[in-house]
Amino acid sequence: MNYLILKNIIDSLLTTFTCKNCSSKLNAEDINILWIAGNSLSIEAICPWCKTPWVIKAEIGLIANLSNPEFMKNVNSMVEAIKSWMVHMNSNEFSWIKDSDINEMKESLKNCSSIEDLFKKE
DSSP: OOHHHHHHHHHHHHHHOBOTTTOOBOOGGGEEEEEEETTEEEEEEEOTTTOOEEEEEEEOOOOOOTTOHHHHHHHHHHHHHHHHHHHHHHSTTOOOOOHHHHHHHHHHHHTOSSHHHHHOOO
């Protein structure tokens, strides 16, 4: 693994990581590199306050085909497909699950004795 990438990961970890138990930040001495293999990395972070150990795994994917026109065309088409899907999800056609839907499902589950009963149309 490239030293600059490793340094960037550790710097990011020091900047962004907070312990889920006590919300403490890490110091450099709280980080142990467990292993590095190829583009994969496993780090142990021990909270300086509550001493909870955390294992952080990272995998670096390198894009080497930015000069390939066919690759860029595929990337652009995937981005367009994702944008289209997001517009569709935010349109009025899509119906998000509401609290009333969940309550209705709970009542249906209470009043049925089998899967067939649950999905039977009345």
